[in-house]
Amino acid sequence: MSGTSPSPKPPADAVPPVRHPDAPAPGELLGSHYGQCFGCGGEQAHGLHLAARAGEGVSITAEFTVQAAHQGAPGLAHGGVLAAALDETLGSLNWLLRVIAVTGRLETDFVRPVPVGTTLHLAAEVVAVAGRKIYSTATGRIGGPDGPLAVRADALFIEVKVDHFVDNGRQEEIRAAMNDPDQIRRARAFEVNP
Numbered sequence: 001m002s003g004t005s006p007s008p009k010p011p012a013d014a015v016p017p018v019r020h021p022d023a024p025a026p027g028e029l030l031g032s033h034y035g036q037c038f039g040c041g042g043e044q045a046h047g048l049h050l051a052a053r054a055g056e057g058v059s060i061t062a063e064f065t066v067q068a069a070h071q072g073a074p075g076l077a078h079g080g081v082l083a084a085a086l087d088e089t090l091g092s093l094n095w096l097l098r099v100i101a102v103t104g105r106l107e108t109d110f111v112r113p114v115p116v117g118t119t120l121h122l123a124a125e126v127v128a129v130a131g132r133k134i135y136s137t138a139t140g141r142i143g144g145p146d147g148p149l150a151v152r153a154d155a156l157f158i159e160v161k162v163d164h165f166v167d168n169g170r171q172e173e174i175r176a177a178m179n180d181p182d183q184i185r186r187a188r189a190f191e192v193n194p
Contacts, residue, residue: 058093107155
């Protein structure tokens with residue numbers, strides 16, 4: 001069918017991902033890539049404040065606690081917020097590859113409700129790379145890293161140049177990020193979505 005989006009499933013000629021030699025060590029907290037990011041930024045009052053840690057290979061773990069501001073139905077997390085948590089976790093994987101990439105496609109399955117006050121334990125890994133396309137998968141569990149599955153997602157990220165952000169972002173924020181004297185923070189500001 002023409003005009004459809006590409007599947008987040010890797011093609012037969014995809015290759016295994018390769019962790020960048022300068023990627024954070026397993027267990028290292030990745031920190032926020034940008035203070036205003038809804039997913040991981042500390043400057044967002046109602047953001048997810050998602051905290052991600054590097055894992056083995058090209059994998060990470062992350063956590064966020066569902067707050068009252070994140071609810072859809074009374075007492076339950078909004079599905080869009082859960083999708084944002086998965087997207088943020090998946091996007092953080094790109095820091096282990098040291099590429100700038102944006103979400104091209106995100107397929108999300110909602111398996112069970114996630115109550116307000118619950119800490120969602122997320123795990124994500126890159127499964128394959130094909131040219132500029134990065135294929136990843138993630139799960140979110142409640143009650144601990146081995147708890148019941150609540151959400152899962154498969155994603156396709158597309159590697160882009162920093163021009164993608166410069167050409168499309170609001171210039172005030174772009175200039176502020178580009179002028180940050182911290183080289184790592186400056187690079188990380190442009191590592192994920194969209």
